[in-house]
Amino acid sequence: MDEKKLRYDINYHDNYFTTPSFGDKSQPITTESNRNYSLIDEEIALPAAVIKASLLDNNLQWMQRFANHHNVKLAPHGKTTMTPAFFRQQLENGAWGITIASPAQAQIAVLSGAKNIIMANQLVGRANMMIISQLIKHYDVDFYCCIDSKHNVEALEDFFASHEQKLNILIEMGVEGGRCGCRTEQEIMALAQHIHQSPHLNLKGIEVYEGVIHGDNAEQQVRDFLNRTIAITIQLQQEHLIQGIPLVTGAGSAWYDVVAECFNKHRELEAIIRPGCYAIHDTGIYLDAQNEVMQRAEKNQGIACNLGGDLASALELWAYVVSRPEPNKVIVGFGKRDAAFDAGLPILERAYRNGESVIFDQVKTTDVMDQHAFLSVSSDCDLQVGDVLVFSTSHPCLTFDKWRAVAVSDDNDRVTHWVKTWF
Incomplete structure (x- = not known):
């Protein structure tokens, strides 16, 4: 590089x-x-x-106001635009960091000024690990990646031990039929123990992506999933498998309001939401999703209806x-x-x-x-x-x-x- x-x-x-x-x-x-x-x-x-430009500014400010009100940090997903100028605008508007999906995207986020990077994905492969190692070494960033298998734990431990570095880890919790992530509490606890025995890996919390949950009762399923995530995160801290304040992160561009609401009830956690498409928005699937956000806010007297304006x-x-x-x-x-x-x-x-x-x-x-x-x-x-x-x-x-x-x-x-x- x-x-x-x-x-x-x-x-x-x-x-x-x-x-x-x-x-x-x-x-x-x-x-x-x-x-x-x-x-x-x-x-x-x-x-x-x-x-x-005016509508982009509107969207960045609106979502930052939303995050601030819920006492959650905002790490927008950069994959939507992969545009350094827009990353900088998001950071200047108050974003805590940038979420990415790959080490190559992490390079762009770091060189755009982000000091906190969440890779909402597994870090696999020696060349990819080397990119992250170099970013941590040369740019002093706080980098977090997901993990859901012992094989990945062992590979990461071997690599970062050889470079005398510690890597921040988030256990990914998934749902049956969904994407990546441990499916059961037992898998999460066993994986946390394995990470705890790896001196060059630092377990910081749990990451989820609730956007894979669908169906007629999707909102309640999302809430149940988030509440399980929070409970397991707290258990990991109580068993001293997480050092410091536990981090819990989720939220795509469809359910960020429900995620923020659930996280906001637990101030003992460091909560981060990661919507990405809000910055650009659209007149299709994300307009429909935002309309549902506003309908939920109106029904439950949520803050989204009182922030002024909309995406x-x-x-x-x-x-x-x-x-x-x-x-x-x-x-x-x-x-x-x-x-x-x-x-x-x-x-x-x-x-x-x-x-x-x-x-x-x-x-x-x-x-x-x-x-x-x-x-x-x-x-x-x-x-x-x-x-x-x-x-x-x-x-x-x-x-x-x-x-x-x-x-x-x-x-x-x-x-x-x-x-x-x-x-």
């Missing part, structure tokens, strides 16, 4: 990424630039993924109409290479022609190919080849990973700068 070069590259691309725009390309677009570029007036090459979809996909081959069909110049399609297709929100709004109705995205999207329209719909269309999306994680650079715009749809992603 060439750390100096990586740090330089991150700073360079975040602050001085030259836009693929029309006009003078010799000058980079930055937040201090005297020249911003209009999406509506076609000064940016399309398709382009665009983040509305808003900050990501837009801008593209051109490239063909209208049939009266009821419009083809748009984006596709699977540009936007998520696993949890609902992009939704047309606005349209422009020659800088002016175009009125439309009864438009639906019906299919996508690699770089073409199909719209079903009424025969009298006014959309024409060359019109600029603006779409919202579902599941931002799988839109972000398709772009090397994402535009950031103001409320007048003018691009102020670009940020680089690091997938």
Whole structure:
């Protein structure tokens, strides 16, 4: 790992990424630039993924207020954007740390300024262990990874003993039919004893991911799962298998309110929530999830309804109409290479022609190919080849990973700068 070069590259691309725009390309677009570029007036090459800066700020502040009210720390999952500029914004807004899924992602989070890293995954493989060892050595970070097997305990102990380092461990607790994690209390206690006998591993607490729980009675199942997690964490402390204040962490972007509420009842624990998609949000699966959060808050007089405002979809996909081959069909110049399609297709929100709004109705995205999207329209719909269309999306994680650079715009749809992603 060439750390100096990586740090330089991150700073360079975040602050001085030259836009693929029309006009003078010799000058980079930055937040201090005297020249911003209009999406509506076609000064940016399309398709382009665009983040509305004001809505991103709104989302970061809203979730931080939520975490602060519940006395839980916020370690947002970085996999959604893998964008150092946004990691820094989250940290500047008060996030305790960054959650990641792999050692490569940990490198980016650390070089973005995070001092607390949760790897919500198992650390397996000597090359991966070496990356983490080097991050701990050179950047003095508090790193935590998950574990659910004795084989992994032994491999980690051997590696970190050979490097004379101690590694923070979280036992992952899972559910039957779910993903990783110990399935029973007996497995957890046996694994904790094994870790306790490993001098270079430091058991800090328990990690869970409740997002794999589904069904008609999902909320009660999540609450029961969390209460079991808390009880086992406290038992581990009482049996002196956890040193210091026990850490308990969970929460994706669907159940963070229930997780925070359950954790908040136990101030003797260090509680951390890890939602990730809240920063970008969407008009699909996470909008539905957030609506359920707000409904639960209204029903139970929860704080989410009293924080002011709500999360808003900050990501837009801008593209051109490239063909209208049939009266009821419009083809748009984006596709699977540009936007998520696993949890609902992009939704047309606005349209422009020659800088002016175009009125439309009864438009639906019906299919996508690699770089073409199909719209079903009424025969009298006014959309024409060359019109600029603006779409919202579902599941931002799988839109972000398709772009090397994402535009950031103001409320007048003018691009102020670009940020680089690091997938």
